[in-house]
Amino acid sequence: MFNKDRWREIIEVLTTNVWRTIFTAFGVCWGIFILIVLLAAGKGLENGIKQDFGNIATNTMFMWTRATTKGYEGLPMGRRFEFKINDVQALRDNVPDLRFISPRNQLGGFGGNNNVVRGIRTGAYNVYGDYPEIINQDPMAVTAGRFLNYNDINEKRKVAIIGQGVKNDLYDKDEDALGTYIKIQGVNFMVIGTYKKNSSGGGEEGQKEIFVPFTSFSQAFNRGEDVGWMAITANDGSSISQLKDKIVDVMKKRHKVHPEDTRAVGYFDLYEQYNRVESLFGALKGVAYIVGIMVLLSGIIGVSNIMLIVVKERTKEIGIRRALGEQPWSIKKQILMESIFLTLISGMVGIILGSLVIFGINSLLDSIGPVDMFMSPSVSVGVVTGALTILMVSGLLAGFIPAQSAIRVRPIEALRTE
Amino acid sequence: MIEIKDLHKSYKMGSNVLHVLKGINFKVEEGELVAIMGSSGSGKSTLLNILGMLDGADSGEYTLDGVPIKNLSETKAAQYRNKFLGFIFQSFNLINYKSALENVALPLYYQKVPRKERQEKAMKYLERVGLKPWADHLPSELSGGQKQRVAIARAMAAEPKVLLADEPTGALDSTTSYEVMDLIQKINDDGNTILVVTHEEDIAHMCKRIVHLKDGVIVEDKKVEQVRAEQYV
Numbered sequence: 001m002f003n004k005d006r007w008r009e010i011i012e013v014l015t016t017n018v019w020r021t022i023f024t025a026f027g028v029c030w031g032i033f034i035l036i037v038l039l040a041a042g043k044g045l046e047n048g049i050k051q052d053f054g055n056i057a058t059n060t061m062f063m064w065t066r067a068t069t070k071g072y073e074g075l076p077m078g079r080r081f082e083f084k085i086n087d088v089q090a091l092r093d094n095v096p097d098l099r100f101i102s103p104r105n106q107l108g109g110f111g112g113n114n115n116v117v118r119g120i121r122t123g124a125y126n127v128y129g130d131y132p133e134i135i136n137q138d139p140m141a142v143t144a145g146r147f148l149n150y151n152d153i154n155e156k157r158k159v160a161i162i163g164q165g166v167k168n169d170l171y172d173k174d175e176d177a178l179g180t181y182i183k184i185q186g187v188n189f190m191v192i193g194t195y196k197k198n199s200s201g202g203g204e205e206g207q208k209e210i211f212v213p214f215t216s217f218s219q220a221f222n223r224g225e226d227v228g229w230m231a232i233t234a235n236d237g238s239s240i241s242q243l244k245d246k247i248v249d250v251m252k253k254r255h256k257v258h259p260e261d262t263r264a265v266g267y268f269d270l271y272e273q274y275n276r277v278e279s280l281f282g283a284l285k286g287v288a289y290i291v292g293i294m295v296l297l298s299g300i301i302g303v304s305n306i307m308l309i310v311v312k313e314r315t316k317e318i319g320i321r322r323a324l325g326e327q328p329w330s331i332k333k334q335i336l337m338e339s340i341f342l343t344l345i346s347g348m349v350g351i352i353l354g355s356l357v358i359f360g361i362n363s364l365l366d367s368i369g370p371v372d373m374f375m376s377p378s379v380s381v382g383v384v385t386g387a388l389t390i391l392m393v394s395g396l397l398a399g400f401i402p403a404q405s406a407i408r409v410r411p412i413e414a415l416r417t418e
Numbered sequence: 419m420i421e422i423k424d425l426h427k428s429y430k431m432g433s434n435v436l437h438v439l440k441g442i443n444f445k446v447e448e449g450e451l452v453a454i455m456g457s458s459g460s461g462k463s464t465l466l467n468i469l470g471m472l473d474g475a476d477s478g479e480y481t482l483d484g485v486p487i488k489n490l491s492e493t494k495a496a497q498y499r500n501k502f503l504g505f506i507f508q509s510f511n512l513i514n515y516k517s518a519l520e521n522v523a524l525p526l527y528y529q530k531v532p533r534k535e536r537q538e539k540a541m542k543y544l545e546r547v548g549l550k551p552w553a554d555h556l557p558s559e560l561s562g563g564q565k566q567r568v569a570i571a572r573a574m575a576a577e578p579k580v581l582l583a584d585e586p587t588g589a590l591d592s593t594t595s596y597e598v599m600d601l602i603q604k605i606n607d608d609g610n611t612i613l614v615v616t617h618e619e620d621i622a623h624m625c626k627r628i629v630h631l632k633d634g635v636i637v638e639d640k641k642v643e644q645v646r647a648e649q650y651v
Contacts, residue, residue: 005527012515320511323472324525325500325576328492407492412472415511 010338013310024306025346027299028394032347032387035292036354036379042288044361044377046281051375057100057137057233058274061240063247063267064229070258081255081264083227085218094250097238100137103227105129105217107185116210117183118170125166127184127210129217137231138197145178145193152213158220160189164196165207184210187220240271293390300343300394307339307402311409318406319414328407335406339399340392347391351384419580419611420446420469425478427464438464440634442478446580446613451606451644453622454615456631462615463584465631469613470503470582471495483579500528504573508585510565512557518568519544519553525576543571547601563594570601574610581605581612587621593650599624600647620645 014021063083071077088101107127108115114122128134132148143164152159160182162170167177177191189212197206218224232247234240248265251257257264311318318331358377365371427439438461446452456462467473468480471487480487482502490498504525505511512521523540531539544550547567557565566586573581583602587595599621606612606626614625622628623645630638 004533016515316511317513320513321524321528322492322496323470323499323505323511324572325496325498325528327496327528330528410472412467415472415507 006334006337009334010341013314013338014342020306021342024302025342025349027302028296028343028346028391029299029350029353031292031296031299032350032391033354033357034295035288035387036351036383037357038288038292039285039383040354040358040361040377040379042281042284043379044374045284047375047377048371048373049277049281052373057139058271059099059236059240060137060231060233060270061244061247061267062229062231062270063251063265065255066264066266068257068261069263070261072258072261073256075256081257083230083251083255084225085227086225087227087251087254088230090254091232091247091250095243095246097235097243098232098247099235100133100231100233102131102134102137102231103214103229104134104231105214105221105223105226105228107217107221115185116166116170118180121170123166123169123208125163125208125210126205127160127212127217129214129221129223130211131214134211134231137233140195140197143194143196144176145191147193147195148211148213153215156215156219157213158187158189158216159192159212160184161193161195161211162191163207163209164194165204166210167194169208182210184212185221189216234271241269241275244269296390296394299346300398303339303343303395304398304401306342307335307399308405310338311335311402311406314406315409315414318409319411322411323415332403332407335403336396336399339402340395343391343395343398344388347387351387354379419448419450419483420444420613421479421481422469423479425465425468425480426476427461427468427473428476438634439468439475442634442636444629444636444639446611448611449606449609451603451612451626452614453625453628454613454631455617455619455622455628457617459633460631461634462617462631466582466584466613466615469580470505471499496528500525500576502579504576504578504581506566506569506573506581506583506586508588510557510562510569510589512565512568512572514557517554517556518549518560521557521568522572522575524572529576540571540575543575544568546574547571561594562590563597566590566594566598567601570598570605574605579611581610583612583614585616586614587616587618595621596647596650600651603644603647 065081065083068075068077068079068081083103085103088103091098091101105128108125112124112126114124115127116123116125130148131153132150135147142161145161147161148159151157162177162182170182171177171180177194180191181188182191183189218226232240234243244267248267249259251265252259252261321331322328358379361377365374365376422442422444425439425442426437428435428437430436442465454462454465464473468475471490474490482498485498485502487498513524516524519537519540522543523536526536526539541550541553544553547570549564549567549571552560552564557568560568570586586602587598590598595618602612602614603624614621616622623642624647625642626644627641628638629636
């Protein structure tokens with residue numbers, strides 16, 4: 001099938017009318033190019049959006065308390081309650097498959113007053129009382145010093161890890177922050193580390209946070225046993241969306257909340273949001289495929305057309321060859337192979353051009369720095385193999401009708417054509 | 419070698435039916451050189467097409483080398499054509515993007531002869547028609563006579579039982595025509611059976627037997643004294 005003569009013939013036929021071949025090839029090339037570029041753009045958008053999620057563990061929920069909306073066990077509705085520190089242990093005991101449970105307390109917030117002072121400089125920042133596990137749920141890169149550890153928790157050390165943004169505000173450019181003190185709502189904390197978050201969406205806000213040990217926070221700011229809110233991450237095998245009802249139920253029971261009170265425990269399921277975004281990108285990919293394949297289809301029809309013309313032009317030659325005893329199947333195979341060859345080659349050119357464009361965009365993105373909601377567009381090897389398979393099949397389809405018409409010509413009629 | 423009995427063929431031309439062959443009976447022995455003559459419309463080309471399995475008869479029998487030729491599938495017909503017949507056309511019908519050697523090798527390719535052997539064999543036949551130095555030339559670089567000689571070499575390459583020539587000299591001047599006929603005579607001298615369709619008297623007389631067709635029937639079938647083309651070359 002793949003002998004030298006057949007290949008020579010294919011090349012000869014396709015090079016007799018070079019410009020026609022090139023224009024035909026362009027149709028397929030363009031189609032596959034569009035397909036590749038669209039898929040890559042979709043991927044770039046996906047990467048960009050996912051980057052905005054940062055490295056936050058996506059299998060995570062956040063939970064806080066609100067006023068009850070139903071009376072229960074003699075308690076009135078409209079009652080406010082707080083999570084307590086021993087709720088954490090209760091959750092660990094009652095709900096398996098939870099990886100991290102981080103109780104958190106918070107000072108400051110959006111539009112808050114200045115709450116941190118260092119010398120003559122002040123600033124308004126989010127101050128969190130946290131356990132060391134939080135770095136797994138809300139990842140950050142520690143750029144100097146260290147993060148919180150359990151000695152800090154146990155000994156209630158007044159230490160703080162500050163964001164790069166905080167450091168820029170409160171310190172001189174070349175100043176070393178480690179070992180210095182900052183005053184958070186009148187209480188001195190020693191800076192033991194600085195961090196930088198690489199989530200681009202968190203932006204400024206994400207860099208202007210201060211983390212202190214949960215226990216020190218509770219003591220310094222009079223929170224007692226209270227827990228402001230919790231960040232809960234499930235094990236990799238299980239989804240937080242399925243566990244959240246159980247978690248909320250445990251909390252309701254412990255705080256004497258009516259089991260049907262849906263408002264008392266508030267939560268935000270990050271996993272569900274993430275899944276929604278995921279399915280959006282699934283749809284986007286589908287659209288890219290449909291558009292790409294539609295464009296490709298018109299290219300393939302072009303190939304089919306040209307092959308019909310080639311067959312028409314070669315009617316006489318086909319007649320001669322059949323008179324000399326070539327099998328009809330052999331002629332059909334020849335036409336099919338020409339068609340597949342043409343589609344494959346032009347498709348490969350399309351893939352290469354597409355890859356070059358993607359490469360160009362990537363190096364452009366690299367040189368101008370990060371762009372909002374768009375990052376490293378790319379196509380996988382799987383997509384390229386898929387595209388090549390589509391090309392093979394479409395080449396076959398494109399050649400099918402012309403090949404059929406080639407063997408329908410009776411040699412006698414073919415030889416009569418002058 | 420060839421035996422046909424009561425062969426009929428008609429073509430539909432719109433609403434008219436054109437009865438081209440009206441019962442042909444005809445026999446060719448091995449080693450004969452037969453000229454089929456007739457004016458245009460006499461049915462000689464149709465007869466040749468049927469003999470060449472390029473066209474089917476409406477009724478009648480056709481036996482080639484003991485094999486009945488009837489209701490052949492295209493695949494089978496292609497196989498028989500390749501094995502039994504060699505064609506020489508008026509317009510040469512060489513494949514114009516292939517060199518002389520490749521053209522000659524073509525029937526062997528369809529027989530799936532390995533490339534090397536094919537080339538050697540093709541070269542042998544090219545040498546026999548005196549065109550070895552032109553082996554690598556494309557048909558467009560050859561003269562009419564040379565083209566026809568390549569076509570003859572091609573027809574013989576597969577070593578067929580019968581050579582069918584449709585007006586082999588129709589597109590050539592008389593000197594070249596005689597050269598081609600000389601070649602055909604020499605091939606015949608080696609024992610090959612050849613049928614030549616022509617409307618030229620002098621060409622017909624260079625054969626050993628002349629069959630006259632008129633309005634779809636054989637009106638005359640006679641053996642003639644062969645005129646050697648050599649003397650005119």
